[in-house]
Structures are given as structure tokens and as C-alpha cells.
Amino acid sequence: xxxxxxxxxxxxxxxxxxxxxxxxxxxxxxxxxxxxxxxxxxxxxxxxxxxxxxxxxxxxxxxxxxxxxxxxxxxxxxxxxxxxxxxxxxxxxxxxxxxxxxxxxxxxxxxxxxxxxxxxxxxxxxxxxxxxxxxxxxxxxxxxxxxxxxxxxxxxxxxxxxxxxxxxxxxxxxxxxxxxxxxxxxxxxxxxxxxxxxxxxxxxxxxxxxxxxxxxxxxxxxxxxxxxxxxxxxxxxxxxxxxxxxxxxxxxxxxxxxxxxxxxxxxxxxxxxxxxxxxxxxxxxxxxxxxxxxxxxxxxxxxxxxxxxxxxxxxxxxxxxxxxxxxxxxxxxxxxxxxxxxxxxxxxxxxxxxxxxxxxxxxxxxxxxxxxxxxxxxxxxxxxxxxxxxxxxxxxxxxxxxxxxxxxxxxxxxxxxxxxxxxxxxxxxxxxxxxxxxxxxxxxxxxxxxxxxxxxxxxxxxxxxxxxxxxxxxxxxxxxxxxxxxxxxxxxxxxxxxxxxxxxxxxxxxxxxxxxxxxxxxxxxxxxxxxxxxxxxxxxxxxxxxxxxxxxxxxxxxxxxxxxxxxxxxxxxxxxxxxxxxxxxxxxxxxxxxxxxxxxxxxxxxxxxxxxxxxxxxxxxxxxxxxxxxxxx
Amino acid sequence: xxxxxxxxxxxxxxxxxxxxxxxxxxxxxxxxxxxxxxxxxxxxxxxxxxxxxxxxxxxxxxxxxxxxxxxxxxxxxxxxxxxxxxxxxxxxxxxxxxxxxxxxxxxxx
Numbered sequence: 001x002x003x004x005x006x007x008x009x010x011x012x013x014x015x016x017x018x019x020x021x022x023x024x025x026x027x028x029x030x031x032x033x034x035x036x037x038x039x040x041x042x043x044x045x046x047x048x049x050x051x052x053x054x055x056x057x058x059x060x061x062x063x064x065x066x067x068x069x070x071x072x073x074x075x076x077x078x079x080x081x082x083x084x085x086x087x088x089x090x091x092x093x094x095x096x097x098x099x100x101x102x103x104x105x106x107x108x109x110x111x112x113x114x115x116x117x118x119x120x121x122x123x124x125x126x127x128x129x130x131x132x133x134x135x136x137x138x139x140x141x142x143x144x145x146x147x148x149x150x151x152x153x154x155x156x157x158x159x160x161x162x163x164x165x166x167x168x169x170x171x172x173x174x175x176x177x178x179x180x181x182x183x184x185x186x187x188x189x190x191x192x193x194x195x196x197x198x199x200x201x202x203x204x205x206x207x208x209x210x211x212x213x214x215x216x217x218x219x220x221x222x223x224x225x226x227x228x229x230x231x232x233x234x235x236x237x238x239x240x241x242x243x244x245x246x247x248x249x250x251x252x253x254x255x256x257x258x259x260x261x262x263x264x265x266x267x268x269x270x271x272x273x274x275x276x277x278x279x280x281x282x283x284x285x286x287x288x289x290x291x292x293x294x295x296x297x298x299x300x301x302x303x304x305x306x307x308x309x310x311x312x313x314x315x316x317x318x319x320x321x322x323x324x325x326x327x328x329x330x331x332x333x334x335x336x337x338x339x340x341x342x343x344x345x346x347x348x349x350x351x352x353x354x355x356x357x358x359x360x361x362x363x364x365x366x367x368x369x370x371x372x373x374x375x376x377x378x379x380x381x382x383x384x385x386x387x388x389x390x391x392x393x394x395x396x397x398x399x400x401x402x403x404x405x406x407x408x409x410x411x412x413x414x415x416x417x418x419x420x421x422x423x424x425x426x427x428x429x430x431x432x433x434x435x436x437x438x439x440x441x442x443x444x445x446x447x448x449x450x451x452x453x454x455x456x457x458x459x460x461x462x463x464x465x466x467x468x469x470x471x472x473x474x475x476x477x478x479x480x481x482x483x484x485x486x487x488x489x490x491x492x493x494x495x496x497x498x499x500x501x502x503x504x505x506x507x508x509x510x511x512x513x514x515x516x517x518x519x520x521x522x523x524x525x526x527x528x529x530x531x532x533x534x535x536x537x538x539x540x541x542x543x544x545x546x547x548x549x550x551x552x553x554x555x556x557x558x559x560x561x562x563x564x565x566x567x568x569x570x571x572x573x574x575x576x577x578x579x580x581x582x583x584x585x586x587x588x589x590x591x592x593x594x595x596x597x598x599x600x601x602x603x604x605x606x607x608x609x610x611x612x613x614x615x616x617x618x619x620x621x622x623x624x625x626x627x628x629x630x631x632x633x
Numbered sequence: 634x635x636x637x638x639x640x641x642x643x644x645x646x647x648x649x650x651x652x653x654x655x656x657x658x659x660x661x662x663x664x665x666x667x668x669x670x671x672x673x674x675x676x677x678x679x680x681x682x683x684x685x686x687x688x689x690x691x692x693x694x695x696x697x698x699x700x701x702x703x704x705x706x707x708x709x710x711x712x713x714x715x716x717x718x719x720x721x722x723x724x725x726x727x728x729x730x731x732x733x734x735x736x737x738x739x740x741x742x
Contacts, residue, residue, distance in 0.1 A: 609738065610737070610738030610739075611735060611738055612734040612735065612737050612738070613665070613666075613668070613734060613735060616664055616665055616673075617665055620661060620664070620665060
């Protein structure tokens with residue numbers, strides 16, 4: 001028996017508090033007044049954050065690397081025993097702090113953003129349920145508990161994308177997200193089954209200790225990691241399953257910030273980082289991850305160049321940033337990927353909330369061609385959005401610089417081609433983010449009749465806190481080059497086993513930073529010249545565009561290709577099942593069974609005329625018959 | 634107890650059986666052919682009591698008191714049954730101004 005860390009048993013409180021909030025707001029949603037649900041939900045997440053922080057210090061001071069908290073025996077069949085256990089280690093603590101910390105800010109922001117919506121209580125109930133599922137996902141000590149959370153966040157994502165379900169297009173987006181996630185989940189389930197068959201366990205510690213004995217590159221490991229990768233690709237919106245994420249912007253903006261930027265979409269990255277030992281044994285899978293990540297990062301960034309919906313731009317940038325995290329994973333730099341998850345959670349949540357503030361001020365308008373000149377009207381939003389933009393572009397000393405530069409440096413160590421492509425993606429990111437910033441905040445207002453105003457304080461304060469995190473979040477992991485000690489990487493080292501990298505010389509590293517800086521500044525100047533000096537506004541829907549521009553504007557027609565390749569055929573199949581099987585076979589059979597029962601009843605009810613004498617006579621006759629029967633036999 | 638048993642045993646068992654069968658048959662015929670619901674209930678009681686009589690007789694002949702104890706239980710159940718039955722009769726009288734058993738078919742399909 002391993003000696004336990006004191007107080008660690010309170011870990012169950014972390015997911016239980018949002019669950020309690022969900023139960024309160026979910027069960028009493030008809031009775032609660034408008035602000036109460038938001039306050040309850042936010043309080044629960046804040047408390048959960050405090051407990052997570054306490055656990056962090058408890059674990060730090062105990063000097064241990066990890067602790068397992070078994071809540072109860074969940075599945076016991078024969079000698080298979082799967083406990084419902086929580087794993088508290090540095091990786092899960094990092095994720096817990098992100099989820100509850102950023103989540104709490106977004107919950108508070110939502111009080112202002114969702115104010116006045118009819119179903120605001122259901123909204124907070126679903127947000128709390130999401131937080132609970134996500135915490136379960138990162139805290140589970142085996143793949144099955146992880147899987148519960150995995151499915152739970154998928155469900156909440158579906159519910160919240162389709163939150164305004166009166167709009168059919170939003171429902172379509174919700175269904176699309178659900179189905180695409182399902183495809184990924186199928187792979188994930190297969191992976192778990194294969195894991196269980198191979199290692200006779202799904203608990204992380206047991207699986208990893210068994211796996212360490214295997215030969216690197218063993219086919220079974222490659223197969224398992226590929227299956228798990230399919231799950232991660234679906235959840236984290238990578239090629240080929242990425243098209244659901246931009247559509248998921250149909251949900252309310254805080255949902256986009258919490259689920260589709262900061263937390264849920266990073267579940268795939270978390271899962272791969274958690275399984276780092278398995279992935280280290282499968283070099284083929286790692287290469288597949290690099291290719292997927294690189295392709296996604298570039299494709300999504302290019303599509304983001306031509307989007308005109310403020311949330312769509314951010315959505316494609318999220319897909320692209322997730323691609324960077326995948327590149328880092330593929331390079332075996334798992335802690336770098338988690339670091340980028342952290343900084344990305346800060347600045348992308350900030351950007352989305354800023355976008356929400358802008359949309360709120362513009363009265364629901366999301367088209368950046370119609371905005372402009374908001375800098376003076378909304379100073380808080382402008383400065384926080386600027387901080388987020390600088391962070392995502394990777395300008396030092398903002399947080400994105402540290403994480404993205406680390407990924408670029410790792411890429412350079414591995415292969416110069418990956419480095420060049422990834423750097424290109426970073427420049428494109430910088431381009432479309434500054435394009436967005438200038439179009440929204442500079443120049444003159446282009447939409448008449450709207451009077452933008454700064455958002456209420458309940459929305460601006462989370463923005464300010466997030467912008468502070470986005471600016472300084474990078475200092476968690478100052479590289480040794482700049483006199484730091486890479487605290488974050490060291491912190492994660494005992495939870496995720498990164499591949500040992502070849503060291504590159506300091507001069508190369510400095511050269512890389514200088515190159516990317518010069519290029520970034522050139523891009524910013526170009527964007528400034530294009531959208532501020534010349535005040536270009538992207539072409540409208542109807543204007544004819546050159547071929548490539550049209551291709552990008554229409555997202556390379558990937559949705560259309562998917563519809564033609566898959567959706568149409570499935571449509572035919574379900575039409576066939578509906579018209580041929582359901583309507584001509586199943587329905588008549590079921591109807592006939594009902595009709596036959598009814599006819600039989602009509603026949604039999606003549607036996608019950610309601611005549612008491614007859615009943616009595618029948619009873620006596622029956623008894624007599626019975627007696628006679630007994631006597632004869 | 635001894636005296637009662639021996640007193641009962643003075644009469645041959647056959648006579649008890651025949652009396653019981655006669656009473657039971659009268660009750661049965663009444664239940665089957667009378668239309669007045671009060672008479673039907675009374676006939677039911679008659680059938681009960683014929684059975685009770687038979688049980689008591691057998692109990693005495695076998696010198697086993699449990700049969701007689703059992704009879705008490707039957708009487709209690711019969712009393713309860715009569716209470717329910719008679720209240721149904723009262724309600725019926727109030728609603729349809731009659732105690733004819735054939736009028737109780739108002740609830741049929």
C-alpha cells in the first residue's frame with residue numbers, strides 16, 4: 001500500500017461541485033430567476049477552481065508525483081476490475097486548473113452575455129454539466145472513466161451548439177458536430193478494446209508499465225495508437241474530421257470560447273499526451289500525427305484568410321492552432337503541446353470572449369465587413385483583443401511566442417521542411433488575426449444605425465483577467481535561452497514522457513527567433529498598409545473573385561465534397577430504409593399486430609355481457625367442471 | 634370441551650355431511666337463480682355456514698381443535714365481506730332505486 005498524500009481524497013469535490021451546480025440549475029430551472037442560475041453555476045466552478053488549486057499545493061508539498069483516488073469499484077467481472085478512480089498528477093492538475101480557471105471566467109462572462117435569454121437557466125445547467133464531464137475526462141485514472149467524460153463533453157457540445165434550436169441551420173451544425181465526433185469515438189472505442197485485449201487492463205499505470213516491456217514499433221501498439229488517434233482527430237478537429245468546428249460557432253459565443261477553443265477540443269491532445277508512453281513506441285503513428293497536424297495547421301490558416309465572420313475566423317484559427325499542438329505531439333514534445341494548450345486556452349478564450357463582446361455591442365452582427373471603428377467605442381474590448389492577437393501571433397513577450405516558438409524550434413530539430421511550413425502557417429495566422437483586428441476596430445463604422453457601447457463590467461473583468469494571463473502566461477515556461485528554467489516542461493516531465501530531443505545550439509535558436517520576428521513584423525506592416533492605410537474591405541458575397549480567392553473563400557469546397565461523397569449516399573440509404581423498410585415492411589407489421597389484438601378483443605368481450613347471474617352461473621359451472629375433472633383423474 | 638365433543642359425536646358424521654350438503658345446495662341455487670341481491674348475499678352466507686358446520690363436525694370427530702379455530706377466521710372474513718357487500722347494495726339502491734342483480738350491467742363496455 002502506497003502512502004497517500006494527505007487531503008488528496010477531497011479530489012472528488014473538483015468534478016462533484018459542477019455536477020451539483022448542474023443538478024441545482026438543471027432541476028430547478030423553471031423556478032430560478034434570471035441571474036440566479038448564472039451565479040450558482042459560476043460559484044460552483046470558482047469553488048472547483050479553488051479546490052484544484054489547493055490540490056496543486058497539496059501535491060507539491062507532499063513531494064510526490066501523482067496520487068490515485070479510488071471512489072468505488074465500478075466494473076467487477078471475473079478477474080477484470082475497473083475502479084472508478086481519479087488520477088491526480090501534474091498533467092491532470094494542469095488541465096484541471098485550465099478548465100476550472102478559464103471556465104470560471106467564461107461562466108462569469110456568460111452572466112452578462114446571456115442576460116435576457118429565455119433559456120438562460122438551461123444554458124448554465126449545460127455549461128456546468130460540460131465542466132463536470134471535462135473534469136472527469138482529465139481526472140480519470142483509466143481509459144473508461146476518460147471515455148465517460150469524452151462522451152459527456154460530446155453531448156454537451158451538441159446541446160450547446162444547438163442551444164438556439166429554433167434555427168434549423170444551428171441544429172444542422174449541432175448534428176454535424178455530433179456525427180463527426182461519433183466517427184472519432186468509434187476509433188477511440190476500438191482503441192480501448194484493443195488496449196484491453198492486449199494488456200488486460202485499462203488503468204493508465206498498469207497499461208503503461210506493461211507497454212514499457214514491448215518492443216518499439218510493435219504492430220499492436222501502432223494499431224492501438226492509430227485507433228486512439230482517430231478519436232483525437234475527431235475531438236480535436238483535425239483533417240479529415242475538422243469541418244464540424246467552424247460550424248460549431250452556431251452556439252452562443254461563451255460556448256465557443258469554453259468548449260470549442262479552450263477545453264473540449266484539447267481533449268484529443270490531452271489524451272495523446274496522457275498516452276505518451278504508448279505513442280513513443282509507435283514512430284509510424286507519430287509521423288502520421290505530424291502530417292495531419294501540419295496539413296491541418298496550414299489548410300485551416302489559409303481558409304481563415306478569407307473568412308468574413310468574426311467567429312469563423314477564430315474557429316479556423318483554433319483548428320490551425322490545434323494543428324500546431326498535433327505537430328508538437330508528433331515530434332514527441334508532449335509537454336510543449338500541453339504548454340501550447342495552456343497558452344492557447346488563455347488567448348483563444350480571450351479572443352472569443354472579445355468577439356462576443358463585439359457581437360453583443362453590434363446587436364448580433366458577426367460580419368467583419370460591417371464593423372470598424374470600434375476602438376474608441378469599446379476601449380477595454382479593444383485592448384484585450386489586441387493582447388490576444390499579439391499573443392496568438394507569437395510576438396514576444398506575449399504567451400503565444402513562448403509556446404509557438406518552442407514548437408517551431410522542435411520542428412527545426414526534427415526536419416527543416418516541417419519548420420518552414422509551420423513558420424508559414426504562423427505568418428498566415430498573424431496575417432488573418434491582424435486583418436480581423438484592423439477591420440473590426442480601426443477606420444470608421446460601416447454599419448449605420450447601430451450604436452456600439454462597451455459591454456457591462458461582468459463581461460469586461462473576465463476579459464481583463466484573461467488578457468493578463470494571455471500576456472504573462474508564457475512566463476510559466478521561459479526557455480533556458482532567455483535565462484529561464486523551463487518550469488512548465490520540468491513540471492510535466494514526470495507525467496508525460498517526452499522523447500529526448502537533440503539539443504540545438506543557442507545561435508541557431510536565436511537565429512530562428514530573429515527570423516520569425518522579422519517576418520512577423522513585415523506581415524503586420526503589410527496588413528496595416530492594406531487594411532488601415534488603403535482601408536480595403538473584403539469583397540461581398542456576390543462580387544466575382546479570382547479563382548484561388550474563391551476557392552479559399554468557399555473553404556476549398558470541403559463541405560461540399562463531404563456532402564457529395566458521404567452525406568448524400570447516407571441520405572439515400574436512410575431514404576431507402578424509411579420508405580422501403582419502415583413504411584412498407586415494419587409499419588404494416590406492427591399495425592397488423594395491433595389491429596389483430598383489437599379484433600380478438602372485440603370477439604372476446606361478448607363473454608362479458610355485464611349480467612351478474614350469468615357470471616355466477618359461469619363461476620359455479622367452472623368450479624363444478626373443475627371438481628369433476630379432479631375426481632376423474 | 635370434552636363434553637361438547639362427545640355430545641357432537643352422539644350424532645353420526647353422515648348426518649352432518651348430509652345437512653351441510655343440503656344447506657350448501659340451497660345456498661348455491663339461491664345464488665344462481667334469485668335476482669334480489671340481498672337474497673343472493675344471504676345465500677352466500679348460507680354456503681359459508683354450511684362449510685363451517687362441516688369443518689366443526691370433522692374437527693370434533695378428529696379431536697383436533699384447529700378446525701374450530703379456523704372457523705372463527707372464516708366468520709371474521711365473512712363478516713368483512715358482508716360489510717362490503719351490503720354497502721354495495723346500499724349504493725345500488727340509492728343510484729338505481731332497485732336491488733335487482735340484473736341492473737348491475739351499467740358498467741359493461
